Amino acid sequence: MQMVDLKGQYQRIKPEINNAIAQVMDSCHFINGPIVSEFENNLSEYLGVKHTIGCANGTDALQIALMALDLEPGDEVIVPSFTYVATAEVIALLRLKPVLIDQDLDTFNVTADHIRAHITERTRAIVPVHLFGQTCDMEDIMTLAKEHGIYVIEDNAQAIGAVYQFADGSKKRAGSIGHIATTSFFPSKNLGCFGDGGALFTNDDDLAGKIRMISNHGQSKRYYHDRIGVNSRLDSIQAAVLNVKLKYLDEYASSRNTAALYYDENLTEVEQLKIPVRSPKSNHVFHQYTLRLLDGSRDDLVAYLKSKGIPTGVYYPLPLYNQKAFEKFVPHDFSLPIADQLCKEVFSLPIHTELSYEIQDQIMGELLSFFN
Ligand SMILES: *Cc1c(COP(=O)(O)O)cnc(C)c1O
DSSP states (O other): OOSOOHHHHHHHHHHHHHHHHHHHHHHTOOSSOHHHHHHHHHHHHHHTOSEEEEESOHHHHHHHHHHHTTOOTTOEEEEESSSOTHHHHHHHHTTOEEEEEOOOTTTOOOOHHHHHTTOOTTEEEEOOBOGGGSOOOHHHHHHHHHHHTOEEEEEOSSOTTOEEEOTTSOEEETTSSSSEEEEEOOTTSSSOOSSOOEEEEESOHHHHHHHHHHHBTTEEETTEESSOOOBOOOOHHHHHHHHHHHTTHHHHHHHHHHHHHHHHHHHTTOTTEEOOOOOTTBOOOOSOEEEEETTSOHHHHHHHHHHTTOOOBOSOSSOGGGSGGGGGGSOTTOOOHHHHHHHHHEEEEOOOTTOOHHHHHHHHHHHHHHHO
16 A cells, blocks of 8 residues: 555556657657647646746745745745745755744644744745645735735645635635745646656746746846756656646546545544644645644554554654754744644545545554554
8 A cells, every 4th residue: 555546547547648758759859848838838727827837846946936036145935844845945045044934733834823923124935835735825825925025935836726715705726826836746746747847837927037037047048148047847758747637637636535535534533633624715635634643642653554554644743943954044942832743743644546445444444443
């Protein structure tokens, strides 16, 4: 058993994928082939965003987004402490200051209230992460950012396809709301390719131009470089795979939801367990099905399940503010109680597009036996 079943997913669409890859092979347009812009256009249309710019991975996407904002060394960027390291790493890499903050205990996401407390004169950007598959409360965050003249970069590596609902009832896809958004096409993400890949999204023509330029060596035209850039491309084979899989993205989200509901129904009665809390303003695309075990025995449970052949994931075991690499950005005697608590309580069960009730029954049978 695995956390994700990429093999099973591939088997169902194998002829289509193989054909798409073969077309790239025949064309030998491996870099910047027409399929790359075709996929970018299709993804823009799907997300309801003006520009999609492919790049080499989700971490590069975050770095390029920050580079496009023309920040100065020491400028502060607010970022959750309970997230994957990539979100904060690129901030430090660019000699900016990551300001690591706490988040909501129920949805695992940062809120405008958490952010507000950390805004200073030097705050230039916020990177909300739509963790595990549902969006942050983007309306509140955008309002706060506007008040302070701060950029918002959505890290949408885990919630592609999720839909956020505004107070007036209008809806937007995650990744189409901030000034810039980023995503990853790492194979196990909800929209995954067959290698590394990523993308940036924006509705701003000026930012889109900068992002394209930065991701291609700061080039304005061939061999003329207007700014320092990087080499970060989505290659044609990955774009061909993604272009096929994009058609199934909503179907994939719905299989993940079916699996999540089945877990919910059977696990909700265990008192010590807290099933994933749904945000009232976002649907969930269940990149992860993450529970909290409230009685302090999470590590025992994970070990027990492992001994029974059931894989689990602990995303994440140590908050970023306690990581050695971020030591110098954290004040003395600083703590983030919710991040600490989450790191001790969370664990994720296998969730993917190929999960059957039989496999889930097996997982839940072993899980429930731990409590009996
Ligand atoms: C996966 C992930 C990334 C990084 O994506 P890569 O393609 O692996 O570089 C960034 N942020 C979050 C929240 C992620 O889950």
